[in-house]
Amino acid sequence: MANNQMTFRVNKRLLATGAVLTGTGAVLGLVGTAVAMTALATAGRGWVQQWETPPTELAARTLRQAKQASQAGVDAWRSQAQ
Secondary structure (H helix, E strand, C coil): CCCCCCCCCCHHHHHHHHHHHHHHHHHHHHHHHHHHHHHHHHHHHHHCCCCCCCCHHHHHHHHHHHHHHHHHHHHHHHHHHH
16 A cells, blocks of 8 residues: 655745734735825815815704605695695
């Protein structure tokens, strides 16, 4: 009977170097993403501060309009049902 056993040998030093480089790349990618998000958030904040109407007031106005439109729909439906 012949022994057909194959061995799988990994260069541990090369594997460790690859792991370190991958980890370093991941950390650098996260740092780059954080810097980009900070820049976008700062720009967005400045843009919103330049608006004539604050976002809270816009939201309140839109909610008020939606409630009025809903009530108008209910009133129209009730008048048709009678």
